[in-house]
Amino acid sequence: MEERSGTLRRLGIVVGLALALGCLLVPSALAAKKRKEHVKDTTVWLCKPGIPNNPCEPGFDTTLLSPSGQIVGTESVEPDSERKFDCFYVYPTVSDDQTTNSDLSIDAEERSIALYQAARYGLHCRVFAPMYRQITLAALFSGNPIPDEAGLIAYDDVLAAWKSYLRNYNGGRGVVLIGHSQGTFVLRQVIHDVIDPKKKSRRQLVSAVLLGGNVTVPEGGTVGGDFKNIPACRQAEQFGCAIAFSTFNAPVPADARFGRLSGTGDVLCTNPAALGGGSALLTSVFPTQPFAPGTTIGLATQLVGMPTPSGATTPWFQVQGYTGACDSSNDADALQISPVGGAPVLNPVPDATWGLHLVDANIALGNLTDDVAVEANAWLGANGKPKKKR
Secondary structure, three states: OOHHHHHHHHHHHHHHHHHHHHHOHHHHHHHHOOOOOOOOOOOOOEEEOOOOOOOOOOOOEEEEEEOOEEEEEEOOOOOOOOOEEEEEEEOOOOOOOOOOOOOOOHHHHHHHHHHHHHHHHHHHHHEEEOOOOOHHHHHEEEOOOHHHHHHHHHHHHHHHHHHHHHHHHHHHOOOOEEEHHHHHHHHHHHHHHHOOOOHHHHEEEEEEEEEOOOOOOOEEEEEEEEEEEOOOOOOOOOEEEEEEEEEEEEOOOOOOOOOOOOOEEEEOOOOOOOOOOOEEEEEEEOEEEEEEOOOOHHHHHHHHHOOOOOOOOOOEEEEEEEEEEEOOOOHHEEEEEEEEEOOOOOOOOOOOOOOOHHHHOOOHHHHHHHHHHHHHHHHHHHOOOOOOOO
């Protein structure tokens, strides 16, 4: 209990991340900052085709669970024989470095988060994930104000990596952008600055999967707010659109960090299992490997209460234990999930204001990977084959 309480206290400070990044990463602040174009790839790649020990290239065989957590079978899963589009992933706040901004060394927590959140997309796409000097957990634990420059450092690293990816590896391929939490806040700004305003850049966008980061739209609308030209994904074969949600399993508190805005407009919610709206069964997919033991996020994930299979021999497990529907009750917008078939009620961590933030990326990962595969096929039908990959 003492360890649980300590973990919750420490993680409670991290709720300031959404507010800190929301203040730092705004168009007016970034528009005034001039940046030089990079001329070569100086990115440290956490995931990129061909690098050794790539956490985004695991096997894909999957253990199937009943909602209550019993093993009911296994499934042999093979990636597409030719992955014709790419995924560009920016990870959430995970770094246990003791500085305001993390360094660029690849530690256990970055490897684990890439496995948990990005690797499964490798069934259908080549996954690129840059290291970036994100605002760390230690900086947030300190209780001190986060300097503006810290957010700009993180943003600049991701922007430089995006430009390097386009120049060196893209070859005209369609791209899915994937982010969660801090990763979504940074990607929101990159999309706003260099993708949404330019028709040529938008043409390469298969979709943007922006989880747990309060993507904004006008009240009752599907386009506007953060992006003027990129709408919400509302049907299976739509592309050039955004999927976004934050997960809750209870009413969204008045002081919630996600699903609510302090100003006008709505937080975008798209149900990945039913893009057109309504309730549907979610396909949850998680690695069987525990998240980096001993790390802050590793401890936190254990508190959520998702059942894990005992004795599984595959890299992944899959369970259909929850239904989900976008709900706009009480001036909030969230993906509300409900257990079915004896699945456990999951715990908000560190408290109710976070909802189920720590499972945003996995609670419907099977649906999300299916969504982007269908969107990419539609994109390829409209845009033709990509150039030979490099």
